[in-house]
Amino acid sequence: MDRRRWAVTVIAGLVIPVILMFLAGRGSGSSLPEQLLVGLAGRIQGVARWVTGGTSDLLNGYALLVGVREENERLLAERDRLLQEALLAKQLAVEVQRLRKVLDLREKRPDLRLEAAQVVAMDVTPFHRVGRIQVQTAGVALQPDMAVLTPEGLVGRITRAAGSLGDVMMLGDQRSRVACEVLGQGVLGVLIGSGLPDRYSAWLQVAQTEDPLPRGAVVVTSGHDRVFPRGIEVGYVLDQDARRRAGPFVEYEVRLAANPAAWDTVLVAAPAGSGPGTGP
Amino acid sequence: MRSVWFLLLLALVQLLVGPLLLWMGLRPTLLDVPLVATCYLGYAFPTRRGFLTTLVAGLILDLWTPGTLLGMHMEVLGLLFLLIRGLSGRLPLDRPLPLILVTLVAGVLKTLLFYLLSLLFDSGFEGRAASLVWAIPTVLTTALLAPLLVLPFAGLDALTGGLRKADRRIL
Numbered sequence: 196m197d198r199r200r201w202a203v204t205v206i207a208g209l210v211i212p213v214i215l216m217f218l219a220g221r222g223s224g225s226s227l228p229e230q231l232l233v234g235l236a237g238r239i240q241g242v243a244r245w246v247t248g249g250t251s252d253l254l255n256g257y258a259l260l261v262g263v264r265e266e267n268e269r270l271l272a273e274r275d276r277l278l279q280e281a282l283l284a285k286q287l288a289v290e291v292q293r294l295r296k297v298l299d300l301r302e303k304r305p306d307l308r309l310e311a312a313q314v315v316a317m318d319v320t321p322f323h324r325v326g327r328i329q330v331q332t333a334g335v336a337l338q339p340d341m342a343v344l345t346p347e348g349l350v351g352r353i354t355r356a357a358g359s360l361g362d363v364m365m366l367g368d369q370r371s372r373v374a375c376e377v378l379g380q381g382v383l384g385v386l387i388g389s390g391l392p393d394r395y396s397a398w399l400q401v402a403q404t405e406d407p408l409p410r411g412a413v414v415v416t417s418g419h420d421r422v423f424p425r426g427i428e429v430g431y432v433l434d435q436d437a438r439r440r441a442g443p444f445v446e447y448e449v450r451l452a453a454n455p456a457a458w459d460t461v462l463v464a465a466p467a468g469s470g471p472g473t474g475p
Numbered sequence: 476m477r478s479v480w481f482l483l484l485l486a487l488v489q490l491l492v493g494p495l496l497l498w499m500g501l502r503p504t505l506l507d508v509p510l511v512a513t514c515y516l517g518y519a520f521p522t523r524r525g526f527l528t529t530l531v532a533g534l535i536l537d538l539w540t541p542g543t544l545l546g547m548h549m550e551v552l553g554l555l556f557l558l559i560r561g562l563s564g565r566l567p568l569d570r571p572l573p574l575i576l577v578t579l580v581a582g583v584l585k586t587l588l589f590y591l592l593s594l595l596f597d598s599g600f601e602g603r604a605a606s607l608v609w610a611i612p613t614v615l616t617t618a619l620l621a622p623l624l625v626l627p628f629a630g631l632d633a634l635t636g637g638l639r640k641a642d643r644r645i646l
Binding site: 200201204205208209211212213214215216217218219220232233235236240243316362364369370 | 490522523526527530533538539541542544545546547549550553554557592595596597598600
């Protein structure tokens with residue numbers, strides 16, 4: 196009887212995950228159970244980020260500093276205080292500059308409805324490049340296929356959403372596809388994530404009949420995929436000699452303009468014809 | 476109750492290891508704590524309870540990791556548990572060297588299983604064998620540090636009285 200129970204447990208334990216993977220891999224968008232589970236996990240991650248960030252601040256800003264003060268108490272106390280203040284001021288200046296860039300982008304693109312979002316988790320594995328973000332504005336619901344960008348350029352699109360939380364598939368992910376054009380050249384193409392773990396890049400696929408693209412040519416979204424708004428900077432064509440043939444197309448390696456690792460705050464844009472506030 | 480404590484500790488360790496490694500200037504995914512936890516479950520827990528605890532740990536990891544298909548960690552860790560459970564009868568896994576070897580083998584298998592299951596179930600996944608190389612530092616570091624990483628779990632068991640007397644020599 197025990198042996199039979201154990202066999203049933205093993206079979207159930209191995210088959211249920213396969214069914215879950217099959218459903219998750221086949222489905223597009225976000226099912227209700229997924230929304231609930233991602234929402235729960237995202238909120239816990241938000242709290243964890245707050246706790247670990249606070250602990251790190253405490254360690255860096257107090258515990259280690261106490262040791263330094265003890266060692267240099269008589270001679271260096273005043274200088275340490277001033278250095279700390281200067282460092283804090285510098286950090287604040289960098290933060291202000293970063294936020295100013297975000298605000299500038301919102302002013303430059305009045306045609307887009309942009310909402311600020313906080314990056315709560317980032318996963319870079321050999322298989323996927325996906326991050327999780329949380330929109331800061333109350334009452335804004337994320338939806339799959341919303342574009343995510345920074346002032347430097349496009350970051351990716353939301354693949355799963357649960358209220359104000361969403362998973363973002365970045366441009367470097369090998370599943371990513373973006374309709375693009377080369378600025379000033381009139382060349383249309385599709386940007387495909389390289390999926391390379393050692394660098395954040397993508398391939399621009401254009402027709403063989405097009406003239407060779409110059410090094411440094413700027414790649415922007417064309418808006419033809421009806422996901423990404425037109426004219427958002429995506430990246431720059433690298434060495435044209437390194438282009439390769441792929442069936443009827445030619446592929447150029449593209450250095451992506453936005454480095455998501457450098458940003459704590461990103462912007463979310465609604466797809467054409469809808470707004471961030473209209474989600475489920 | 477022992478499983479609940481174990482899962483809470485695993486969540487806590489998993490939560491702390493990433494930021495700690497980042498703070499040390501290392502890659503946050505350099506240590507695979509769930510893999511070591513599965514090894515520990517494989518030799519220190521009763522078979523059925525260990526298997527179910529592994530599956531729950533896998534589910535938590537699936538939810539925790541953005542971009543992973545739901546069920547992926549459950550399946551991989553469940554299979555690894557069965558393998559380690561089978562080996563635990565033949566190898567003294569509470570000794571450092573056998574534990575290192577089994578963690579090494581389990582780490583390689585875990586990477587291959589992730590790759591294979593992604594190919595099978597993730598419609599947008601295009602497998603590139605080169606990406607497997609990325610996992611080598613994680614597998615090696617985790618295997619070498621497995622006798623240390625297992626200590627919090629063995630310590631918790633010793634505190635809560637879950638560890639058998641014969642298993643206490645790991646401490």
